[in-house]
Amino acid sequence: MVDQTDHSFSVDVASRGDIDSVQGLKAEARNLSFFYGAVQALKSVNMPVYDSRVTALIGPSGCGKSTFLRCFNRMHDLTDHTRYDGEILFHPDNVNILRKSVDPIEVRMRIGMVFQKPNPFPKSIFENVAYGLRVRGEKNRSELADRVETALRDASLWEEVSGRLDSMAFNLSGGQQQRLCIARALATGPELLLFDEPTSALDPNATANIEDLIHRLREKVTILIVTHNMQQAARVSDYTAFMYLGELIEFSDTNTVFTNPNSKQTEDYITGRYG
Amino acid sequence: MSNDPQAIRRLVVLGRRYDRLFAIVGMMAMMVGILTLAVLLAGLIHDGAERLNWDFFQNFPSRRAERAGILSAIVGSSLVMLITAVTAIPLGVAAGVYLEEYARRNWITEIIEINVTNLAGVPSIVYGLLALGLFVYALDFGQSILSAGLTLALMILPVIIVSTREAIRAIPGAIREGAYALGSTRWQLVRDHILPYSTGGILTGVIIGLARAIGETAPIITIGALTFIAFLPPSPVTGDFPFLSFEWLESPFTVMPIQMFNWLSRPQAPFQVNAAAAGIVLVAMTLLMNGVAIWLRVRFRNRIKW
Numbered sequence: 001m002v003d004q005t006d007h008s009f010s011v012d013v014a015s016r017g018d019i020d021s022v023q024g025l026k027a028e029a030r031n032l033s034f035f036y037g038a039v040q041a042l043k044s045v046n047m048p049v050y051d052s053r054v055t056a057l058i059g060p061s062g063c064g065k066s067t068f069l070r071c072f073n074r075m076h077d078l079t080d081h082t083r084y085d086g087e088i089l090f091h092p093d094n095v096n097i098l099r100k101s102v103d104p105i106e107v108r109m110r111i112g113m114v115f116q117k118p119n120p121f122p123k124s125i126f127e128n129v130a131y132g133l134r135v136r137g138e139k140n141r142s143e144l145a146d147r148v149e150t151a152l153r154d155a156s157l158w159e160e161v162s163g164r165l166d167s168m169a170f171n172l173s174g175g176q177q178q179r180l181c182i183a184r185a186l187a188t189g190p191e192l193l194l195f196d197e198p199t200s201a202l203d204p205n206a207t208a209n210i211e212d213l214i215h216r217l218r219e220k221v222t223i224l225i226v227t228h229n230m231q232q233a234a235r236v237s238d239y240t241a242f243m244y245l246g247e248l249i250e251f252s253d254t255n256t257v258f259t260n261p262n263s264k265q266t267e268d269y270i271t272g273r274y275g
Numbered sequence: 276m277s278n279d280p281q282a283i284r285r286l287v288v289l290g291r292r293y294d295r296l297f298a299i300v301g302m303m304a305m306m307v308g309i310l311t312l313a314v315l316l317a318g319l320i321h322d323g324a325e326r327l328n329w330d331f332f333q334n335f336p337s338r339r340a341e342r343a344g345i346l347s348a349i350v351g352s353s354l355v356m357l358i359t360a361v362t363a364i365p366l367g368v369a370a371g372v373y374l375e376e377y378a379r380r381n382w383i384t385e386i387i388e389i390n391v392t393n394l395a396g397v398p399s400i401v402y403g404l405l406a407l408g409l410f411v412y413a414l415d416f417g418q419s420i421l422s423a424g425l426t427l428a429l430m431i432l433p434v435i436i437v438s439t440r441e442a443i444r445a446i447p448g449a450i451r452e453g454a455y456a457l458g459s460t461r462w463q464l465v466r467d468h469i470l471p472y473s474t475g476g477i478l479t480g481v482i483i484g485l486a487r488a489i490g491e492t493a494p495i496i497t498i499g500a501l502t503f504i505a506f507l508p509p510s511p512v513t514g515d516f517p518f519l520s521f522e523w524l525e526s527p528f529t530v531m532p533i534q535m536f537n538w539l540s541r542p543q544a545p546f547q548v549n550a551a552a553a554g555i556v557l558v559a560m561t562l563l564m565n566g567v568a569i570w571l572r573v574r575f576r577n578r579i580k581w
């Protein structure tokens with residue numbers, strides 16, 4: 001489905017002679033800049049996203065975390081007067097998903113997203129989870145039922161809702177709604193799942209549930225998660241990126257970022273000196 | 276500013292006085308509207324109730340007031356409304372959806388938006404004039420049910436477009452993003468989300484538009500509806516294949532407000548009774564439609580709360 005004629009990346013890699021480092025990569029931002037009209041929100045960000053791992057994006061409010069995340073599923077295409085510059089290479093295809101010739105719908109079929117506030121559709125629990133499959137043309141009832149159940153189990157929601165799949169999603173609690181949204185995103189088997197502060201609208205109990213869930217999910221899917229909560233980043237992620245004013249200041253494994261950060265700015269942020 | 280309790284109390288008392296004053300002014304303003312309507316309705320009922328029997332609904336107009344009825348007018352109004360609904364709803368909804376979901380924001384859409392809003396305020400007789408040239412002569416539909424229905428459709432199109440857009444705008448952006456993030460195309464978004472979630476608002480606009488159209492007289496007279504019709508249009512259902520006939524579209528017709536106007540313009544007192552009775556029926560039809568609109572709005576709002 002993705003433009004297979006795009007070989008520019010492999011050529012590029014070969015010339016750099018580090019093909020091995022491509023192993024284990026799910027995606028990679030290269031010199032990624034982003035503009036809202038004349039305002040530059042991302043400044044030449046270079047960052048890897050490792051396969052089957054959780055990568056957390058932290059940084060003070062307004063530093064461009066959401067903007068960065070939403071580049072990965074081309075969400076900005078829905079807003080007029082926005083512009084991407086640079087590349088996001090998606091593996092294993094080695095395709096720059098920001099290219100004009102790549103259809104954003106194709107990208108979104110492979111890269112799912114969970115939003116800050118739970119946003120279930122005003123439909124039944126079943127229809128919410130089944131919607132992504134319906135979009136892909138799935139009509140077989142037993143197939144739909146199977147995949148809805150699997151997704152709800154993966155999102156640790158099945159026990160709570162199995163008896164009332166036909167009731168409206170709005171009747172669920174906030175935490176359940178967010179797990180429903182996770183199930184909805186999982187049902188179509190995405191390769192990469194984007195989370196934008198998924199617990200910021202939830203109480204501590206629901207937050208703990210979702211953190212557990214994210215930690216377990218990385219065996220199934222690569223995860224990129226924005227959070228403004230540093231403890232959360234430390235708890236759920238394998239890698240952490242610190243952003244500040246649209247720039248990537250530091251990227252490393254989570255342990256290093258929190259115990260021995262490279263940059264003074266990172267250290268100031270995680271010790272609570274600003275943000 | 277002092278913190279003297281006495282001064283504060285005086286201030287509160289003064290404030291409360293204005294509060295009460297406005298409550299009274301507002302109440303009186305409201306009563307003017309409601310009482311006028313009540314007096315009008317009471318007058319109509321007083322004048323026309325005696326004629327409201329089964330015969331009145333079953334009879335054609337007649338030279339003798341006691342034997343005259345509104346059958347042809349009710350059938351005419353219903354058929355014209357049918358044409359109006361069948362053409363205005365799809366056109367208005369499609370235009371509203373296009374403007375909200377597809378059109379890019381630029382100066383062309385700005386101009387279209389301003390125009391649509393202004394069209395809602397164009398006097399109805401101007402629509403009649405336009406329709407006379409367009410439907411009756413240029414397209415040669417004649418002085419028919421079809422021409423009348425299309426004229427009224429044109430007239431209520433802006434109402435439907437505007438209410439469609441408002442209903443769509445009430446859908447949170449997060450729902451759109453959720454659907455797009457799952458890989459929906461724009462059309463899938465519209466079909467599976469935008470239309471179902473805005474149905475209540477759209478229907479409300481449709482019914483308010485139709486309620487306005489059913490009482491319109493000027494544009495219908497302009498395109499040449501007859502005032503004395505003692506026959507029904509050909510039936511849409513026929514005995515032989517293909518069992519459907521569209522001849523009724525080309526039939527001459529009359530509608531409720533024109534029938535009423537016709538009776539009003541007669542000098543004899545009994546015809547005034549007929550006019551009042553027709554007025555009651557017309558008001559009842561409009562109130563019923565508005566009631567349905569309110570019911571739909573409440574029903575859909577209870578089902579979907581953002």
Ligand SMILES: Nc1ncnc2c1ncn2[C@@H]1O[C@H](COP(=O)(O)OP(=O)(O)O)[C@@H](O)[C@H]1O
Binds near residue numbers: 036039062065067068
């Ligand atoms: N739609 C928009 N139009 C213009 N500027 C925007 C828009 N969305 C975000 N921004 C700006 O881009 C910067 C980054 O925002 P965002 O990515 O939302 O930050 P974060 O998620 O880290 O809090 C901010 O300065 C913000 O004001």
Ligand SMILES: [Mg+2]
Binds near residue numbers: 065066067
């Ligand atoms: Mg954000």
